[in-house]
Amino acid sequence: MSNTHADTVLYVRDTMLEQQAPPSSTVGPVGWAKDNLFSGWLNTALTVLSSLFIAYLLYRLIPWFVSPTWDGSSLSNCREILDGHEGACWGVIRDRWQQLLFGFYPPELYWRPILTLVLLLVALAPVLYTDYVTPKLLYFSAAFPFLMPWLLWGGTVWMPLMAAAGFAIGFAVFTLVSRLLNAGISISVAAAVAVLWWVLLAAPVANGIASVLPLALEPVASRDFGGFMLSITIGVTAIGCSLPIGIVLALGRRSDLPLVKILCVGFIEFIRGVPLITLLFVASVLLNIFLPPGTNFDIILRVMIMVTLFASAYMAEVIRGGLAALPKGQYEAADALGLDYWKAQRLIIMPQALKISIPGIVSTFIGVFKDTTLVSIIGLIDPLGLANGIRADTAWNGIYWELFIFIGAVFFIFCFSMSRYSMYLERKLQTGHR
Amino acid sequence: MTTLTDPPAESFKLSMLVYDTRYRSITFQIIALIAFLLFFGWLTLNTVQNLNDLGKEVSFGFLGNPAGYDINQRLIEYDNQDTHLRAAFVGLLNTLLVAVLGCITATVIGVIVGVLRLSGNWLIARLMTVYVEMFRNVPVLMWIILAMAVLIEGLPAPSAFRGDDPDSTMKLFDSVALTNRGVYIPEPLFSRGLGDISFFGAFDISVDLIAILVVFIGSIWVSKRIGRKADATQEATGVRPTTWHIRTAAVILPTVILLGILGFHLGYPELRGFNFQGGTHMRNSLIALWLALSLYTAAFVAEIVRAGILAISAGQTEAAAALGLRSNRIMSLVILPQALRVIIPPLISQYLNLTKNSSLAIAVGYMDITGTLMGITLNQTGRELETVLLGMAIYLVISLIISSVMNVYNERKKLVER
Numbered sequence: 146m147s148n149t150h151a152d153t154v155l156y157v158r159d160t161m162l163e164q165q166a167p168p169s170s171t172v173g174p175v176g177w178a179k180d181n182l183f184s185g186w187l188n189t190a191l192t193v194l195s196s197l198f199i200a201y202l203l204y205r206l207i208p209w210f211v212s213p214t215w216d217g218s219s220l221s222n223c224r225e226i227l228d229g230h231e232g233a234c235w236g237v238i239r240d241r242w243q244q245l246l247f248g249f250y251p252p253e254l255y256w257r258p259i260l261t262l263v264l265l266l267v268a269l270a271p272v273l274y275t276d277y278v279t280p281k282l283l284y285f286s287a288a289f290p291f292l293m294p295w296l297l298w299g300g301t302v303w304m305p306l307m308a309a310a311g312f313a314i315g316f317a318v319f320t321l322v323s324r325l326l327n328a329g330i331s332i333s334v335a336a337a338v339a340v341l342w343w344v345l346l347a348a349p350v351a352n353g354i355a356s357v358l359p360l361a362l363e364p365v366a367s368r369d370f371g372g373f374m375l376s377i378t379i380g381v382t383a384i385g386c387s388l389p390i391g392i393v394l395a396l397g398r399r400s401d402l403p404l405v406k407i408l409c410v411g412f413i414e415f416i417r418g419v420p421l422i423t424l425l426f427v428a429s430v431l432l433n434i435f436l437p438p439g440t441n442f443d444i445i446l447r448v449m450i451m452v453t454l455f456a457s458a459y460m461a462e463v464i465r466g467g468l469a470a471l472p473k474g475q476y477e478a479a480d481a482l483g484l485d486y487w488k489a490q491r492l493i494i495m496p497q498a499l500k501i502s503i504p505g506i507v508s509t510f511i512g513v514f515k516d517t518t519l520v521s522i523i524g525l526i527d528p529l530g531l532a533n534g535i536r537a538d539t540a541w542n543g544i545y546w547e548l549f550i551f552i553g554a555v556f557f558i559f560c561f562s563m564s565r566y567s568m569y570l571e572r573k574l575q576t577g578h579r
Numbered sequence: 580m581t582t583l584t585d586p587p588a589e590s591f592k593l594s595m596l597v598y599d600t601r602y603r604s605i606t607f608q609i610i611a612l613i614a615f616l617l618f619f620g621w622l623t624l625n626t627v628q629n630l631n632d633l634g635k636e637v638s639f640g641f642l643g644n645p646a647g648y649d650i651n652q653r654l655i656e657y658d659n660q661d662t663h664l665r666a667a668f669v670g671l672l673n674t675l676l677v678a679v680l681g682c683i684t685a686t687v688i689g690v691i692v693g694v695l696r697l698s699g700n701w702l703i704a705r706l707m708t709v710y711v712e713m714f715r716n717v718p719v720l721m722w723i724i725l726a727m728a729v730l731i732e733g734l735p736a737p738s739a740f741r742g743d744d745p746d747s748t749m750k751l752f753d754s755v756a757l758t759n760r761g762v763y764i765p766e767p768l769f770s771r772g773l774g775d776i777s778f779f780g781a782f783d784i785s786v787d788l789i790a791i792l793v794v795f796i797g798s799i800w801v802s803k804r805i806g807r808k809a810d811a812t813q814e815a816t817g818v819r820p821t822t823w824h825i826r827t828a829a830v831i832l833p834t835v836i837l838l839g840i841l842g843f844h845l846g847y848p849e850l851r852g853f854n855f856q857g858g859t860h861m862r863n864s865l866i867a868l869w870l871a872l873s874l875y876t877a878a879f880v881a882e883i884v885r886a887g888i889l890a891i892s893a894g895q896t897e898a899a900a901a902l903g904l905r906s907n908r909i910m911s912l913v914i915l916p917q918a919l920r921v922i923i924p925p926l927i928s929q930y931l932n933l934t935k936n937s938s939l940a941i942a943v944g945y946m947d948i949t950g951t952l953m954g955i956t957l958n959q960t961g962r963e964l965e966t967v968l969l970g971m972a973i974y975l976v977i978s979l980i981i982s983s984v985m986n987v988y989n990e991r992k993k994l995v996e997r
Binding site for chain 1: 604607608610611612615622625626628629630632698699700701702703706712713715716717718719720721724725728729732935936938939941942949953957963964967970971974975978979982
């Protein structure tokens with residue numbers, strides 16, 4: 146066959162052609178634009194329309210943003226500076242940024258919330274970046290929850306120390322009792338002893354030591370707390386406490402014990418069924434009715450408790466999702482190894498279930514942090530409460546974009562970095578084969 | 580001879596309550612029950628004592644007293660001599676109004692944004708990402724307050740519409756007035772209307788509205804019948820008769836004829852004196868809440884829709900194409916039924932979130948159930964316990980209804996495995 150072919154054809158190429166560069170319209174920026182922006186008439190139209198939209202937006206916004214009003218002392222002063230041009234009045238941010246960040250915290254004590262924030266980051270580092278930070282820092286992370294209230298509210302150092310001592314006592318009791326009895330009972334006994342210590346002994350002991358060795362910071366009243374400091378304080382507390390409570394509730398909801406299950410389901414569904422604002426009403430007007438006569442504890446603490454309960458119910462549902470998504474074989478394998486319930490949970494189930502639920506857990510965190518703004522409705526002065534106050538001020542009456550852009554930007558930075566971190570964590574913990 | 584199957588009869592020992600798995604669960608549950616009852620009893624005792632000290636007693640009698648406050652945005656008749664109960668009911672209807680409006684717009688915007696985020700057009704996909712991230716990462720309360728501020732400070736006062744050369748004009752062929760006192764839109768009017776009927780003497784419902792609804796639902800049913808008949812013909816003969824024009828006419832014509840009979844026309848808002856008269860007045864508080872809730876929730880809906888579409892593997896599309904289905908049939912018969920199973924449950928929980936977030940109405944003065952019952956009624960009567968508990972109960976019932984709808988859906992659409 147090939148012979149006949151060779152006879153009829155005068156010339157057959159016996160070497161390969163040089164490799165040619167692809168057509169210039171399919172590579173480089175031009176090819177990319179052709180593929181991604183102008184592939185078909187619909188896409189071209191959309192691209193042109195959205196480019197026009199963006200161009201118009203920038204044309205209007207850039208002059209507004211770049212406005213020489215940083216030194217404006219009031220809205221009318223800003224208008225004088227702008228002299229009829231459109232522009233933002235950034236003077237309000239210069240005038241009030243300290244308030245928006247710290248509320249009415251005494252300015253000479255600003256180092257305390259700033260130090261707390263820095264220490265918070267240090268305490269979070271070994272939890273967030275296990276690969277880069279020495280695990281020894283975890284001891285500091287454990288101490289931080291006691292350090293934070295002392296730095297923020299001030300007062301004697303012995304109170305948080307005695308609160309920490311409660312945990313130490315509980316742990317000691319647990320190690321002693323667990324030699325004799327099983328894990329569930331020793332946890333209950335240890336918890337009971339710790340609670341007794343906190344309720345009955347902690348305050349007198351702290352006062353006793355404080356009278357001998359007064360080691361105190363200048364106290365700051367809760368009503369001076371405000372701005373982003375308040376949001377972050379409430380948010381961090383609720384986030385930190387809701388995860389363990391949520392895990393317990395999720396385990397309770399999947400428990401074989403019908404009564405425990407009913408209690409957990411009832412709690413979770415009740416909390417998830419009502420808006421947070423109603424729970425905050427409970428904190429502000431009803432908690433005093435529910436507690437023994439004469440108890441009158443701090444409004445920020447009451448709000449923290451309610452936000453924590455609220456977050457725990459959502460957290461429980463997220464973790465329950467993770468537990469349900471775990472293949473049944475994992476539970477059976479843990480049983481086959483002869484692990485008891487708590488060991489199976491700690492070593493086999495929870496690490497995997499929590500890994501599955503990371504996206505949900507982080508979006509619950511973000512939701513909680515955003516929801517801290519609701520405290521402005523019951524009269525705490527978080528950034529939105531302050532914004533309302535500033536807008537009512539005669540000097541800044543009529544300003545809104547500048548304030549809300551500032552507040553929104555700060556919230557965006559926090560929430561966006563949380564969601565990016567969760568993506569990083571998901572990638573890091575990804576052990577499945579893809 | 581003793582059998583090995585009979586275990587030795589063991590006497591019951593107290594330690595078995597802890598160590599024997601047969602009794603342990605009961606022990607724990609009884610301990611839990613006692614702890615719970617003790618806690619609950621403690622709360623109740625405190626409450627009783629505190630209320631005694633304050634000289635109050637738990638009673639819902641205040642609901643029958645005249646409320647004495649006005650509600651400017653309402654769906655049913657109400658004046659300040661009506662009872663607190665009716666005020667709460669007006670508030671409940673307002674909650675439902677903004678929730679329904681918000682759910683509809685959030686779904687529409689969310690689906691569009693979610694699909695566009697998957698678009699091959701780089702610029703559009705990025706724009707939609709910016710929208711989603713911007714709204715998701717900033718508190719909804721800030722969006723609500725910002726929307727209210729923009730509406731109040733940014734829109735012209737009604738007086739700007741006056742004069743021969745006004746600063747502002749009405750939009751959409753002189754039918755809609757956007758003012759800083761609210762938005763005025765045309766209202767439907769019937770020149771040969773059938774009047775109202777009263778329900779239990781509590782509120783009136785327009786007979787015209789009921790008639791239109793009945794006719795519309797009936798014509799949809801007729802259209803479905805025609806569709807089923809076409810299905811049957813196709814089964815029998817293999818040829819599907821063309822029915823779309825008959826079905827469209829069956830849906831639209833009866834309603835249009837009824838509207839003609841009733842003498843339907845629009846009542847346009849008009850500037851009279853210091854304010855607009857006529858038309859339907861939507862307060863800024865309603866608009867701000869609706870706008871902010873829709874845009875905020877739409878960002879979440881967009882993510883749900885995107886995830887739902889991405890969850891269907893490309894193999895499904897290819898398999899359907901291999902079967903010879905056309906692309907719109909692939910979408911409606913293969914992709915959508917599977918994607919909806921992933922999309923609907925989180926979508927409904929977003930509706931639930933929107934309904935609960937509508938309680939933030941209190942920040943802009945929209946009188947929903949939080950603003951009436953747990954706001955002004957609480958302040959006027961001083962009955963914190965009753966109003967807050969009643970308000971929570973109402974929200975709980977709404978949530979339970981929505982989540983039971985979701986459960987029914989999940990049961991029906993559940994994948995049957997193993």
